[in-house]
Amino acid sequence: MSPIVKLNKVSKSFGSLNVLQGVSFDVAQGSVVAIIGRSGSGKSTALRCMNGLEKINGGEITVCNHHLHQNVTKAQLRALHLDVGIVFQSYNLFPHLTVGQNIMLAPKWVRKQSKAEAKDLAAEVLGKVGLAEKFDAYPEQLSGGQQQRVAIARSLAMQPKLMLFDEVTSALDPELTGEVLKVMENLAKDGMTMVLVTHEMAFAKGVGDKVIFMHQGKVWEEGDGEILSAPQTPELRQFVGNGL
């Protein structure tokens, strides 16, 4: 089976800063890929390039049969966004809408579902993240961990083929981190294809089918979770040195 995501020699620079320098990797259907690395290693940028939030300067990305290149159009990006969900570090829930409205918005307006359909779907995904009783709450009434689970539910409601997670637990304390990771683990068990940028080494090792260590804008080391136990490069050894 061909990979659902394929990055081929992707480069990206912000001004004179070369953030990605020829990044290549694949994501297999149904797998969980964890991208790790220091701040500034380009891991978040790589993830954001995968759904067009950043335009790449060189190379090619194929995501769910959509091709991303330098001159990708808005219409192409919209088509891509129908297949790919993303969850952000800062949740980005819509503050003027209730939890239920946040989740129903895109199914109703983008997928053109009826109100009843959208409501059923919202209740279902909210149940999946364990927050069924928060349907009518506003985001500001929830804890950070709950807001992040709602953000996951909102993304799930669009029934994506691939989900991207951009440091989704970095703003949370250990207890709240745990509840969000639990939801992600369940998603992985359900067979969702996931790519996550994370600092949670234990999660990367335990749930990730593949771990990618990025360093200075390049894929420095790549393999299953075991590369964290037996790093091949001094950089990864130093990175995980204090962790596991």
Add this chain to the structure above:
Amino acid sequence: MTYTFDFSFLAEYWPELLSGLMQTAQLSILSIIFGFLLGTVLAVGRTADSKAVRRICAIYVEAIRNTPLLVQMFMIYFGLASIGFKLSAEFCAVLAIVINVSSYTCEIMRAGIESIKKGQLEASDCLAMSWWQRLFLIVLPPATERVYPALVSQFILIMLATSLVSQISAEELTSTAVRIDSMTFRSFEIYTVIAVIYIALAFVFRIGFWALSQLVFPRLRRLGTPL
């Protein structure tokens, strides 16, 4: 001072004052509605991706904000008439006020739009929303809610500024008072009376805007906190 205050003319003229009040209210409400709509379009223009659109909207706003409302009114009423467009005073009054209030509303709404965080826009884009959906579902509702108090102040000011249209002989509260004054010579009394009426009208408008906010901002109604 031997002046004796005499409000007895009110017995005869109150129906005229009442109709003047209604005309002021009507003029104000029309101007506020269309001024808000035009101002919001301008604010979207001032925050658009296209530099040309931003520039055009900015020039319009600066031109309007830096000329007196009375001069704008004269330009539209007397100016247009002199080059062959004869329009009714009431229409010109609304047009002038709409143009004026739109430029101020634009600046207030722009502040609201710019308060929307980039993450909100990214989130809506990543949910495959179109530009229009993003604007009407994600950007404008919270933007309006945030600047609503400033908008209300501006709208009350505009209601008071409708008194200027008496200068182009449009019918409203102040022009009614001027007419009553010329017939009764009770200047102090009549202008005191309409000052009180303006205060009352401003109060009614504030209550109306508060009620409207409860209707259109459900989050505010439920939580009562600023967004």
